[in-house]
Amino acid sequence: MKKGWLYGLVFGSFWIAFKMLAFLLAYQLDHIQLFVLLNMAFLTAAIALFMYRKKRYGNPESNILTDIKAGLSVGLPYTLVVSFFLFFYYQDIYPEFNEKKRAAYELRMDSPKEIAAIRKANSALENKSDAEIVEMARKNTAMMYDPQFTLSVSLLALLVYSTLNSLLIAVIYRRVVFRD
Numbered sequence: 001m002k003k004g005w006l007y008g009l010v011f012g013s014f015w016i017a018f019k020m021l022a023f024l025l026a027y028q029l030d031h032i033q034l035f036v037l038l039n040m041a042f043l044t045a046a047i048a049l050f051m052y053r054k055k056r057y058g059n060p061e062s063n064i065l066t067d068i069k070a071g072l073s074v075g076l077p078y079t080l081v082v083s084f085f086l087f088f089y090y091q092d093i094y095p096e097f098n099e100k101k102r103a104a105y106e107l108r109m110d111s112p113k114e115i116a117a118i119r120k121a122n123s124a125l126e127n128k129s130d131a132e133i134v135e136m137a138r139k140n141t142a143m144m145y146d147p148q149f150t151l152s153v154s155l156l157a158l159l160v161y162s163t164l165n166s167l168l169i170a171v172i173y174r175r176v177v178f179r180d
Contacts, residue, residue, distance in 0.1 A: 004050055004073030011046035011074075012081035015039055019085075023094060030100060040161065043078050047071045047165050055178055067170035068163075075162025083154040091147035098145040105141045109134050 019035055021027075028034055054070050055062070090098060108114050115133055119125045125133055143149055 004070060005077040007046045007050040008074045008077030008079075009081060011042045012078045012085075015042045015082060016085050019089065023089075029094065030097065039082060039158075043075065043082075043158065043162055044165055044169075046074045046078055047162060048169050050074045051166070051169055051173060052177075055173055064170055064174065067173070068166045071166025071169060072162060075159065075166060079155060079158035079162060083151055083158060086154050087147050087151040090145075090150055095147075098147070101145050102141050106138065109137055 015038060018038060022035070023029065050073075051067060051071050055067070112130070115130050118133055118137065119128070125136075128136075
């Protein structure tokens with residue numbers, strides 16, 4: 001367990017280095033899907049490698065809770081490093097991402113078809129005027145693309161993901177890899 005934080009920091013640093021390299025090369029800056037998938041892959045790899053190392057060379061007499069704890073000892077530092085990096089990335093390094101996304105959404109909101117689709121999708125908005133719907137959409141968009149909101153969501157999502165990963169990997173290692 002003592003080296004779990006090191007795995008989290010190293011894999012988190014690799015992901016940050018990859019994200020910064022993509023920023024320097026201006027590679028898919030406005031598309032986050034690739035980076036989200038890599039983030040998930042790095043977190044899964046960090047947890048899996050540490051838990052494998054711990055099970056293979058550590059105490060063989062462990063229970064599922066200690067295995068999950070070992071996985072979380074990797075997931076928590078990874079989550080903190082990556083989430084706070086994302087906060088500073090979208091606030092200081094590349095704030096244009098948020099501005100572009102807000103501008104694109106506001107451009108879509110100029111269309112009466114888009115407003116009608118929003119009104120149709122949400123029955124609570126049927127009695128609202130077009131101006132009220134546009135104002136509510138602007139507020140929601142401003143909140144969604146705020147770096148603090150990104151920090152909160154990434155902390156929550158990565159922590160839940162690392163918990164589920166730890167549980168799943170612990171079960172797989174117990175049932176498949178390290179069978180008695």
